[in-house]
Amino acid sequence: MVLPMYIFGQPVLRKVASEINPNEYPGLQELIQNMFETNRKADGVGLAGPQVGLSIRLFIVDLDVISDDKPEFKGFLHAFINPQILESSEEMCDFEEGCLSVPGIHENVKRPKSIHVKYTDENLVEHDEWIDGFLARVFQHEYDHLDGKLFVDHLSAFRKQLVKKKLVAMAKGKFSASYKCKENH
Numbered sequence: 001m002v003l004p005m006y007i008f009g010q011p012v013l014r015k016v017a018s019e020i021n022p023n024e025y026p027g028l029q030e031l032i033q034n035m036f037e038t039n040r041k042a043d044g045v046g047l048a049g050p051q052v053g054l055s056i057r058l059f060i061v062d063l064d065v066i067s068d069d070k071p072e073f074k075g076f077l078h079a080f081i082n083p084q085i086l087e088s089s090e091e092m093c094d095f096e097e098g099c100l101s102v103p104g105i106h107e108n109v110k111r112p113k114s115i116h117v118k119y120t121d122e123n124l125v126e127h128d129e130w131i132d133g134f135l136a137r138v139f140q141h142e143y144d145h146l147d148g149k150l151f152v153d154h155l156s157a158f159r160k161q162l163v164k165k166k167l168v169a170m171a172k173g174k175f176s177a178s179y180k181c182k183e184n185h
């Protein structure tokens with residue numbers, strides 16, 4: 001089932017989300033499948049709980065969609081439950097980001113190149129590993145959502161000023177997206 005996307009201006013996107021007990025969370029597998037479906041329909045590479053209105057520490061990443069360009073990601077569809085970032089590399093890199101909750105804005109964001117993470121996957125297996133490259137980038141973007149942060153928060157004062165008008169309009173419901181969205185106010 002495709003879930004409605006929560007767009008910039010929705011308070012849930014600014015909340016610090018809560019951890020869940022994956023053994024007890026009702027309908028967890030169905031929710032994960034719905035998030036994969038919602039993300040795929042919107043042409044995304046990742047989707048976090050707050051983006052579908054759920055203030056829980058869970059996100060999904062689908063890198064299978066870019067496996068034509070990057071064959072190492074063939075079949076990469078994973079959930080990250082209660083993720084943590086334990087360490088970050090000093091080396092940083094720039095990458096142009098967008099977000100399904102912030103339609104129509106794409107900006108360069110500087111983030112650590114590799115990160116040491118812990119999380120529980122969709123099979124409830126715990127992981128403790130270093131990740132880098134595109135996965136590290138998506139992980140950090142989605143992780144931010146769980147702390148109520150959005151990629152536009154990372155922009156310089158100058159770039160923030162340039163996108164401000166669009167964000168104000170978006171919060172009032174003036175935006176266009178090709179996927180189903182929860183109505184803003």
Ligand code: NI
Pocket residue numbers: 098099100101141142145
């Ligand atoms: Ni996002």
